[in-house]
Amino acid sequence: MIRTPEYEQLPRKKLEELQLERLRAKVGELNDKVPFYHRAFKEQGVSPDDLKNISDITKLPFTSKLDFKDNYPLGLMAVPLEKVVRIHSSSGTTDKPTIAPYTQGDIDTWAEILARALTIAGVTKEDVLQNAFGYGLFTGGLGFHYGVERLGATVIPTSIGNTKRQLTLLQDLGTTVLACTPSYALIISEAAQEMGVDLRKTKLRLALCGAEPSSEQMRKDIEKRLGVQVLNDYGLTEAMGPGVSIECPYQCGMHVPEDNFLVEIIDPETGEQLPYGDEGELVITTLTKEACPVIRFRTRDITSLNPEPCKCGRTLVRMSRITGRTDDMLIVRGVNVFPSQIENVLLKVEGVEPYYMIVVDRTTAFSCSDIEIWVEVNEDIFSDEMNKMEDLGKRVRSEMNSVLGISTRVKLVEPKTIARSEGKTKRVVDRSDL
Amino acid sequence: MGLKQVSIFVENKAGRLVAILEVLEKRGISIRSLSVSDAAEIGIMRLILTDVDAG
Numbered sequence: 001m002i003r004t005p006e007y008e009q010l011p012r013k014k015l016e017e018l019q020l021e022r023l024r025a026k027v028g029e030l031n032d033k034v035p036f037y038h039r040a041f042k043e044q045g046v047s048p049d050d051l052k053n054i055s056d057i058t059k060l061p062f063t064s065k066l067d068f069k070d071n072y073p074l075g076l077m078a079v080p081l082e083k084v085v086r087i088h089s090s091s092g093t094t095d096k097p098t099i100a101p102y103t104q105g106d107i108d109t110w111a112e113i114l115a116r117a118l119t120i121a122g123v124t125k126e127d128v129l130q131n132a133f134g135y136g137l138f139t140g141g142l143g144f145h146y147g148v149e150r151l152g153a154t155v156i157p158t159s160i161g162n163t164k165r166q167l168t169l170l171q172d173l174g175t176t177v178l179a180c181t182p183s184y185a186l187i188i189s190e191a192a193q194e195m196g197v198d199l200r201k202t203k204l205r206l207a208l209c210g211a212e213p214s215s216e217q218m219r220k221d222i223e224k225r226l227g228v229q230v231l232n233d234y235g236l237t238e239a240m241g242p243g244v245s246i247e248c249p250y251q252c253g254m255h256v257p258e259d260n261f262l263v264e265i266i267d268p269e270t271g272e273q274l275p276y277g278d279e280g281e282l283v284i285t286t287l288t289k290e291a292c293p294v295i296r297f298r299t300r301d302i303t304s305l306n307p308e309p310c311k312c313g314r315t316l317v318r319m320s321r322i323t324g325r326t327d328d329m330l331i332v333r334g335v336n337v338f339p340s341q342i343e344n345v346l347l348k349v350e351g352v353e354p355y356y357m358i359v360v361d362r363t364t365a366f367s368c369s370d371i372e373i374w375v376e377v378n379e380d381i382f383s384d385e386m387n388k389m390e391d392l393g394k395r396v397r398s399e400m401n402s403v404l405g406i407s408t409r410v411k412l413v414e415p416k417t418i419a420r421s422e423g424k425t426k427r428v429v430d431r432s433d434l
Numbered sequence: 435m436g437l438k439q440v441s442i443f444v445e446n447k448a449g450r451l452v453a454i455l456e457v458l459e460k461r462g463i464s465i466r467s468l469s470v471s472d473a474a475e476i477g478i479m480r481l482i483l484t485d486v487d488a489g
Contacts (some may be wrong), residue, residue: 377443384441384478386471393476412476414445 003119007259008314012307015315016054019262022287024051026348027060030293032077032202036071038294057262057285057296058273064298065098065292068238073099079291089137090237100139100237101291107146109288110240113257114147117246120255120314121208121231123177125152128203130170132180132188133211135159139241147243160184163191175204182214182222187420189225200227208233210242213322215340217347232321238297239284247321250311253318260288263317264296265305268326279304281326282319300326330360330428330429331367333404339427342373345399349392357418360427372409372431373400376418442479446472454479 001009010018028048030037041047044061051057068076077084083103090098102110123129129148133140141159148155156173158166160180166188169175179183185207192199207226209219210233223230234254235242244261245254256263262285265274274280282299302325306318324338331337339358346356354378360368375396383389389412397410444450451470458465464484471478 382441382443384439384480385475386473386478389443389476389478390473412443412445414443414450417445 001119001124002313003116007257008116008120008255010259010315012315015258018259018389020054022259023054023057023262023285024048026285026287026293027051030078030295034076036067036076050213054262057264060285061298061433062271062283062296062298063294065238065300068098069096071201072096074101076286076294076321077101077292079103084291086142086144088139088237088241091138092426095411097137098237100241103290103393105242105290109260110243111146111150113240113243114143115150116149116257117233117243117255118151118153118208120246120248120312121233122206123151123153127153128156128174129153129177129179130156130158130166130173130175132158132160132166132178132184133242139235139237140181143235143241143243144208152176163187164195167192167195167197170204171197171202176203177206177208178204178226178228179208181210181212182218183212183420185209185222185226189222199225199293204228206231208246210234210246213325213340215347216321217344221347225290226237229349234301234319234322236284236299236301238294239286239299240289244284248310248312248314252310253306253320255310255314255318256314258316260286262431263305263319265303266298268298268300268302276305276317279320279323282322302326330358330371332360332404332406332408333369333406337371337404337406341403342400343427345403346373346375346396348397349399355418355420355425359431359434360428361431370409371406372411374411374418376415377412378415440481440483442481444477444479446475446477450477451479462468476484 020176031041031048038063044251046059050059084101085104085107086102088100090302133142133144135141135157145157146153156169156175158169204226205228207222207228207315209230217231229249231247232254233242233246245256247254264283265278266272266283267274268281279302282301282303284297284299286293296331301322303322304311304320309315310318325341342358357374359372359374361370362368381392393410393412397408400408400410442454465481466484467482469480
């Protein structure tokens with residue numbers, strides 16, 4: 001089912017007309033109301049009238065997380081505080097958090113975007129969705145919550161944590177859809193195994209995973225463990241929260257509601273816009289947000305875009321899985337390494353559970369001299385023959401070295417050595433922090 | 435008669451043997467025989483216990 005065919009099946013030309021009209025209005029509004037944008041447009045020598053074609057968006061300046069930091073907490077806001085009905089915030093683990101204000105209009109738009117996203121994923125009014133994204137400042141919990149209610153399905157606001165209760169409610173209330181981070185989906189499947197709950201005997205039929213990078217192999221692993229299809233969603237606090245894109249059951253890229261978000265791919269080094277299909281940094285312009293719109297926000301996420309209409313009938317552009325972040329890239333003795341590559345190798349070596357940690361000896365923010373990969377030994381891969389255990393370590397190491405192109409050390413550690421996280425999983429740890 | 439053996443994966447570092455002995459002690463289980471094989475970083479402990487099923 002398509003909730004809003006007037007947007008989701010719009011021919012590209014018509015869509016671009018709509019985007020241009022909305023972009024021009026938004027740029028004009030920001031130029032008048034937000035001193036930061038007024039200055040930025042002036043410095044770039046661009047005015048709303050210069051936007052004659054959708055490709056003219058490249059004339060506009062970029063914004064980044066740094067601009068949110070410099071204008072902390074609410075310097076980028078385009079409306080007076082009295083119009084704001086809610087404020088969310090990013091976790092801000094490494095820096096000052098990003099503050100995200102919403103008007104009533106934003107809350108309504110967001111709920112509609114999520115209701116549409118859930119429909120894209122095949123969720124209907126009949127479904128019972130257990131929302132195990134964290135409630136509170138994090139956009140994931142409340143974002144999904146309002147979307148499920150808007151759709152008219154049933155939401156169980158379990159939030160994250162208390163995994164035993166999650167499983168009890170999942171069985172007793174007949175949950176059909178589980179929404180959570182991929183790492184929490186793994187925690188739930190582990191707990192189910194420990195409690196002797198066979199998830200295949202429950203009504204669960206679908207899991208929506210997002211808010212954290214994950215690989216295709218991790219998806220397959222979660223699908224196997226939960227016994228249901230897993231669809232990915234993507235979002236970020238600066239753009240709104242969850243709902244920026246989501247997969248349909250064909251699992252061939254995440255659909256972007258382009259009437260609300262204008263997406264581009266750029267070369268992270270030069271800032272040049274790249275053509276469809278090329279991999280690069282995702283840049284988002286919000287077209288309908290009121291309280292805190294963003295123009296050409298650099299997400300630091302690496303992906304590519306596909307404008308071909310999807311088998312599901314939608315013409316919305318599709319984003320490929322996020323393959324890395326421009327800022328979690330490690331440079332090990334001159335070679336670029338993404339944690340996602342390491343995860344893929346671990347999943348490929350048969351039986352190795354995706355609990356791992358990368359211990360680095362940093363020389364600068366990105367560069368490190370050495371990496372050590374800690375892998376948990378679980379029941380499936382344990383053998384009481386020493387040569388088999390040593391062989392496992394060697395196989396992981398040789399596969400790692402051939403894929404990454406650098407030599408690494410692999411350390412097998414006891415079960416539950418690596419901290420389980422209920423929020424965003426931290427995969428890369430400095431040796432000095434151990 | 436068959437004997438059941440418990441094999442445990444441990445890291446080769448100080449304190450791992452004590453950690454396992456403490457678990458057994460709490461449950462009042464004794465060890466009849468113990469063998470440990472070790473490599474540079476890992477080890478495997480093989481135990482035959484007084485109470486096989488509790489172990």
